[in-house]
Amino acid sequence: GQNIDQPTEMTATEGAIVQINCTYQTSGFNGLFWYQQHAGEAPTFLSYNVLDGLEEKGRFSSFLSRSKGYSYLLLKELQMKDSASYLCAVSDSNYQLIWGAGTKLIIKP
Amino acid sequence: SAVISQKPSRDICQRGTSLTIQCQVDSQVTMMFWYRQQPGQSLTLIATANQGSEATYESGFVIDKFPISRPNLTFSTLTVSNMSPEDSSIYLCSVEDRGGQVNTEAFFGQGTRLTVV
Numbered sequence: 001g002q003n004i005d006q007p008t009e010m011t012a013t014e015g016a017i018v019q020i021n022c023t024y025q026t027s028g029f030n031g032l033f034w035y036q037q038h039a040g041e042a043p044t045f046l047s048y049n050v051l052d053g054l055e056e057k058g059r060f061s062s063f064l065s066r067s068k069g070y071s072y073l074l075l076k077e078l079q080m081k082d083s084a085s086y087l088c089a090v091s092d093s094n095y096q097l098i099w100g101a102g103t104k105l106i107i108k109p
Numbered sequence: 110s111a112v113i114s115q116k117p118s119r120d121i122c123q124r125g126t127s128l129t130i131q132c133q134v135d136s137q138v139t140m141m142f143w144y145r146q147q148p149g150q151s152l153t154l155i156a157t158a159n160q161g162s163e164a165t166y167e168s169g170f171v172i173d174k175f176p177i178s179r180p181n182l183t184f185s186t187l188t189v190s191n192m193s194p195e196d197s198s199i200y201l202c203s204v205e206d207r208g209g210q211v212n213t214e215a216f217f218g219q220g221t222r223l224t225v226v
């Protein structure tokens with residue numbers, strides 16, 4: 001079967017750095033996405049990795065290791081507005097998106 | 110990119126009734142998708158809405174319960190039929206560029222928060 005695993009919840013302090021991990025087992029791989037979802041809102045796109053390595057975009061970076069079936073999202077200089085759920089999704093061999101359950105990130109002052 | 114307008118944003122419905130959710134996209138798209146997201150869980154694909162043909166349903170979802178219309182390349186509806194409290198969830202429509210030369214991200218409507226009482 002296809003499976004995406006990520007922690008259910010994480011807590012971090014404003015101004016700090018947090019890393020959210022995602023491991024996956026899918027039939028084929030055509031890229032990995034990270035989305036941010038604030039409570040009561042639709043997911044919004046953060047990043048896309050299809051090759052191994054680190055993609056940096058401002059305060060957010062995303063890393064991929066295809067051989068390990070592993071990715072992480074790194075958030076720096078945390079702000080209160082970063083409190084949200086972060087969803088990992090993998091595009092499989094049919095380009096269908098397989099979604100993780102999301103990691104709820106709580107930011108404390 | 111695509112801008113998707115989804116409505117209603119929320120509704121409270123009586124069991125046994127039906128609710129139709131609408132999604133309007135600001136550009137023509139080949140494929141539209143309907144997801145369900147139950148509290149604390151991942152997005153689950155209900156079906157793919159194809160223009161000019163019947164929707165393709167995922168395992169566990171059937172047309173009688175979730176009829177879908179796709180009259181043109183910018184619009185789709187999902188109906189949740191004969192509702193029960195177990196149908197309480199967030200329903201999201203999405204457009205995605207699958208395959209081709211570039212695999213781009215999914216764009217979502219605002220979501221419909223459905224509560225069945």
